[in-house]
Amino acid sequence: xxxxxxxxxxxxxxxxxxxxxxxxxxxxxxxxxxxxxxxxxxxxxxxxxxxxxxxxxxxxxxxxxxxxxxxxxxxxxxxxxxxxxxxxxxxxxxxxxxxxxxxxxxxxxxxxxxxxxxxxxxxxxxxxxxxxxxxxxxxxxxxxxxxxxxxxxxxxxxxxxxxxxxxxxxxxxxxxxxxxxxxxxxxxxxxxxxxxxxxxxxxxxxxxxxxxxxxxxxxxxxxxxxxxxxxxxxxxxxxxxxxxxxxxxxxxxxxxxxxxxxxxxxxxxxxxxxxxxxxxxxxxxxxxxxxxxxxxxxxxxxxxxxxxxxxxxxxxxxxxxxxxxxxxxxxxxxxxxxxxxxxxxxxxxxxxxxxxxxxxxxxxxxxxxxxxxxxxxxxxxxxxxx
Amino acid sequence: xxxxxxxxxxxxxxxxxxxxxxxxxxxxxxxxxxxxxxxxxxxxxxxxxxxxxxxxxxxxxxxxxxxxxxxxxxxxxxxxxxxxxxxxxxxxxxxxxxxxxxxxxxxxxxxxxxxxxxxxxxxxxxxxxxxxxxxxxxxxxxxxxxxxxxxxxxxxxxxxxxxxxxxxxxxxxxxxxxxxxxxxxxxxxxxxxxxxxxxxxxxxxxxxxxxxxxxxxxxxxxxxxxxxxxxxxxxxxxxxxxxxxxxxxxxxxxxxxxxxxxxxxxxxxxxxxxxxxxxxxxxxxxxxxxx
Numbered sequence: 001x002x003x004x005x006x007x008x009x010x011x012x013x014x015x016x017x018x019x020x021x022x023x024x025x026x027x028x029x030x031x032x033x034x035x036x037x038x039x040x041x042x043x044x045x046x047x048x049x050x051x052x053x054x055x056x057x058x059x060x061x062x063x064x065x066x067x068x069x070x071x072x073x074x075x076x077x078x079x080x081x082x083x084x085x086x087x088x089x090x091x092x093x094x095x096x097x098x099x100x101x102x103x104x105x106x107x108x109x110x111x112x113x114x115x116x117x118x119x120x121x122x123x124x125x126x127x128x129x130x131x132x133x134x135x136x137x138x139x140x141x142x143x144x145x146x147x148x149x150x151x152x153x154x155x156x157x158x159x160x161x162x163x164x165x166x167x168x169x170x171x172x173x174x175x176x177x178x179x180x181x182x183x184x185x186x187x188x189x190x191x192x193x194x195x196x197x198x199x200x201x202x203x204x205x206x207x208x209x210x211x212x213x214x215x216x217x218x219x220x221x222x223x224x225x226x227x228x229x230x231x232x233x234x235x236x237x238x239x240x241x242x243x244x245x246x247x248x249x250x251x252x253x254x255x256x257x258x259x260x261x262x263x264x265x266x267x268x269x270x271x272x273x274x275x276x277x278x279x280x281x282x283x284x285x286x287x288x289x290x291x292x293x294x295x296x297x298x299x300x301x302x303x304x305x306x307x308x309x310x311x312x313x314x315x316x317x318x319x320x321x322x323x324x325x326x327x328x329x330x331x332x333x334x335x336x337x338x339x340x341x342x343x344x345x346x347x348x349x350x351x352x353x354x355x356x357x358x359x360x361x362x363x364x365x366x367x368x369x370x371x372x373x374x375x376x377x378x379x380x381x382x383x384x385x386x
Numbered sequence: 387x388x389x390x391x392x393x394x395x396x397x398x399x400x401x402x403x404x405x406x407x408x409x410x411x412x413x414x415x416x417x418x419x420x421x422x423x424x425x426x427x428x429x430x431x432x433x434x435x436x437x438x439x440x441x442x443x444x445x446x447x448x449x450x451x452x453x454x455x456x457x458x459x460x461x462x463x464x465x466x467x468x469x470x471x472x473x474x475x476x477x478x479x480x481x482x483x484x485x486x487x488x489x490x491x492x493x494x495x496x497x498x499x500x501x502x503x504x505x506x507x508x509x510x511x512x513x514x515x516x517x518x519x520x521x522x523x524x525x526x527x528x529x530x531x532x533x534x535x536x537x538x539x540x541x542x543x544x545x546x547x548x549x550x551x552x553x554x555x556x557x558x559x560x561x562x563x564x565x566x567x568x569x570x571x572x573x574x575x576x577x578x579x580x581x582x583x584x585x586x587x588x589x590x591x592x593x594x595x596x597x598x599x600x601x602x603x604x605x606x607x608x609x610x611x612x613x614x615x616x617x618x619x620x621x622x623x624x625x626x627x628x629x630x631x632x633x634x635x636x637x638x639x640x641x642x643x644x645x646x647x648x649x650x651x652x653x654x655x656x657x658x659x660x661x662x663x664x665x666x667x668x669x670x671x672x673x674x675x676x677x
Contacts, residue, residue: 115623306447307448308446308447332561348419381404383444383445
């Protein structure tokens with residue numbers, strides 16, 4: 001087995017940028033002080049946390065005071081939704097989409113068990129949100145609407161501004177899980193109606209274990225993690241200095257490299273997808289190809305099963321992921337593909353390739369070298385392929 | 387990431403006996419594409435009634451393909467009477483081991499083999515899926531994956547399965563919407579009720595519970611219900627009250643969401659009885675006042 005790793009699973013997590021790592025290192029050794037300390041050794045560290053906050057704010061087009069550091073995207077999602085519910089106890093309805101990440105979807109299920117009313121906005125066969133149904137579902141009893149900016153499996157980009165306007169007409173808070181879009185597509189909160197936004201460091205070349213919740217100025221907020229005065233009393237717990245600094249650097253690099261996403265990264269994705277569609281029979285692209293992230297391609301290889309494809313790819317060091325049931329130990333294929341009504345012949349054989357600025361043409365070449373043979377081998381074994 | 391053995395990977399990457407046999411003596415197809423795995427098995431017999439050739443085609447994950455391949459190696463040279471006795475455990479032995487969640491792949495191999503043998507004996511020459519005796523007998527318990535009570539009992543007995551989770555891993559039953567979990571629990575309860583294997587170790591009473599007065603018993607039980615059990619159920623919008631205590635039998639009433647929850651019997655056995663046995667005494671049996 002060739003030891004070179006061809007990593008095209010960047011929607012799962014990303015490589016920490018070496019520059020990010022370099023920036024963080026001193027905070028694991030020399031600058032270990034607590035930013036809340038009175039002595040200058042500790043106190044000096046706060047300056048770096050604030051610099052990082054500023055860089056994240058710049059990436060989002062936000063004010064520094066609108067940025068709260070958290071431990072991950074999931075915490076940010078929980079904080080946003082629980083705060084909205086707590087501050088509006090008379091409203092008992094939560095509206096989400098059917099294709100949310102489990103961080104929001106399973107939270108909605110838990111809220112359902114706690115006697116909140118949950119409405120899930122459906123999607124069409126391309127995974128597009130049904131805005132008319134959203135209009136019907138979001139009503140005056142709605143406390144919070146939470147719909148992702150971009151979908152992790154298909155890359156579909158959702159009309160979050162329109163949804164925010166609908167939510168506001170009914171006095172509801174609008175939150176978006178933007179972990180897949182920040183760093184991949186431009187985000188400008190200065191001109192946005194979105195009240196709260198979650199992002200996750202490890203999706204944009206910072207380490208795992210750091211996230212951000214953006215809370216628009218003027219939107220009321222109650223902390224989810226309760227404790228000390230950190231983050232202006234909005235998130236208790238000693239600042240994760242090193243990781244915050246890392247996320248700041250990653251945000252700066254994301255801003256500088258934004259055009260790389262729509263040029264180089266998109267070109268790699270498009271070449272892979274186009275060549276596969278042209279050279280392998282019975283394949284289909286899942287999602288809204290007109291309106292999706294530049295780095296994501298979700299392709300179904302019909303009549304074969306995704307885990308088998310991944311295990312074969314793995315032999316060549318190619319790391320991708322699958323909407324198939326078998327990869328997770330669950331028995332049904334991905335909830336996103338099922339919500340889209342992707343036929344079973346295709347849903348079980350869905351593979352997601354997701355690129356980053358660290359990918360090169362050689363990666364696409366390697367995938368294209370191996371994948372036709374893998375598909376052919378597995379189809380030869382399949383009873384549904386003739 | 388699954389931790390597959392080298393043998394599983396070998397059978398997956400280099401599957402033996404892939405293909406079809408023209409004019410097979412026995413053929414069967416089990417599973418279907420919506421379930422996520424399917425296996426079509428072809429068998430050719432020699433003049434002495436031994437399996438001279440066997441081929442397969444499988445749609446499924448690595449362990450499904452590996453299980454099919456292992457099955458074909460296993461049965462070559464057997465008579466149908468011998469092959470009929472092959473179980474999913476025999477397939478697993480060839481592969482070393484399979485992750486628990488993937489055991490249904492080995493069960494699928496056994497089913498295909500048995501279906502092919504049945505088809506041969508009945509003179510059925512096509513490979514219509516879902517055409518096994520056990521699919522006709524009994525009733526469908528899991529509608530998501532079309533699993534009958536007959537199959538659940540059979541697989542449970544052959545693999546000594548005691549929990550609902552194990553049944554899901556081995557047969558997929560209960561792995562979809564989850565509506566049938568209670569039903570599966572009842573089947574297991576019925577199946578193992580008279581089984582001496584687990585019932586044998588007599589429950590000891592190290593707490594001396596049986597010797598307590600009724601009032602002391604009630605106080606102890608009520609205390610655990612209040613402090614340990616009700617808070618758990620309230621988290622899910624339910625509640626519980628103590629109705630009566632007779633000897634070592636505790637009768638309770640589930641309330642709120644727990645009363646209407648389709649998995650209330652599991653709650654009763656796992657949560658309520660589990661906690662009472664943990665905190666009061668292992669001799670306790672819990673019953674629902676509603677029957």
